[in-house]
Amino acid sequence: MLTDDEWASVLPKFELHTHLEGTVRPEDSIAMAKRNGIDLPFESVDDMRAAQDYGEPALQNFLAYHYAVFSAIRRVEDVELIARRYVERCAENNIRHVEVHVCLQDYVDHGIDLDELLDTLHESALSATRMGVDVAYIYGINRSLSVASAIAVLKVIDRHPGSVVGVGSCSEETGHPPVMFAEFFAAARDRGLRLTAHCDCDQLNSVEHIRQCVQEIGVERIDHGVNILDAPESLLTEARDRNIHFTVVPTWRPSDPGPRRIERLIDMHDRGLSVSVNTDDPEEFASGHLSKLIAGLLNDGRITRERMIAIMRDTVRASWASVQVKEDALAELQVVEDASASDIVVS
Numbered sequence: 001m002l003t004d005d006e007w008a009s010v011l012p013k014f015e016l017h018t019h020l021e022g023t024v025r026p027e028d029s030i031a032m033a034k035r036n037g038i039d040l041p042f043e044s045v046d047d048m049r050a051a052q053d054y055g056e057p058a059l060q061n062f063l064a065y066h067y068a069v070f071s072a073i074r075r076v077e078d079v080e081l082i083a084r085r086y087v088e089r090c091a092e093n094n095i096r097h098v099e100v101h102v103c104l105q106d107y108v109d110h111g112i113d114l115d116e117l118l119d120t121l122h123e124s125a126l127s128a129t130r131m132g133v134d135v136a137y138i139y140g141i142n143r144s145l146s147v148a149s150a151i152a153v154l155k156v157i158d159r160h161p162g163s164v165v166g167v168g169s170c171s172e173e174t175g176h177p178p179v180m181f182a183e184f185f186a187a188a189r190d191r192g193l194r195l196t197a198h199c200d201c202d203q204l205n206s207v208e209h210i211r212q213c214v215q216e217i218g219v220e221r222i223d224h225g226v227n228i229l230d231a232p233e234s235l236l237t238e239a240r241d242r243n244i245h246f247t248v249v250p251t252w253r254p255s256d257p258g259p260r261r262i263e264r265l266i267d268m269h270d271r272g273l274s275v276s277v278n279t280d281d282p283e284e285f286a287s288g289h290l291s292k293l294i295a296g297l298l299n300d301g302r303i304t305r306e307r308m309i310a311i312m313r314d315t316v317r318a319s320w321a322s323v324q325v326k327e328d329a330l331a332e333l334q335v336v337e338d339a340s341a342s343d344i345v346v347s
């Protein structure tokens, strides 16, 4: 019988919620900052890992760390390196399909040409396919910038059809409710792009923001969104009936005893919501990449392998991968399920 760690490692996976800028290894951040003449507020890899405890306010402190790392990315070659390294990690983690937010507006501020950036991302997705990893990019808007700025990037994306599959949101939520960007989301939908939006955990007006996403913007997916459990039953029912998917992030920090938000993940799943398990920013949390995160959930004991397979099926179905990629993954999951009581290694 495989151990939980082995089982989590060989499980074929889809991941729907990561951010490219959160996949940079600390050693690469330090090298990149040095090369680009950027002063990071960290001296070493150990400093960076220690800073990942974040403290309170957790989201704001996390964002300060995240944007410090992001500040070192100054050239399209940096993005090419980050994307390549991340795909290597996805392959090691048996991730068949991954959807990656890229906060395109901020790259413009960093002096990177968006046309070149989108070409680079497209090339990197093509080479990922050759490594058995299907990559789709999501344009995540910076919510502290204007709607006009968000829409201006859509016009660049128009010149690169197929470079991104959908739109979502990054950055600070407080003071920037989803409905503020309704015009942007409508413009994206008109272009045939898929819609997701972040509703971060336990923020001011979390439930109202989820309501806006469901009822006013009409998203297909909500990133995080665990406060749906605090919403009136009618909103939860509407989300379930419309099969809105929630990308839950049960990551942990260096001093956490284990995965966070497990009860809420289980509660959402038990109430019939479509949910997935995601690393968000795998190099910025102690939980790391997806195999380790899933192993952590299994080791905790409250999530069984059977439930994990059911969650992964929801993830595949809710993804924006092609029909063929989804069918192949569902067939692989069936093999894992059939083998679950034996020692068969599926990968």
Ligand SMILES: [Zn+2]
Residues within 6 Å of the ligand: 017, 018, 019, 198, 223, 280
């Ligand atoms: Zn996120």
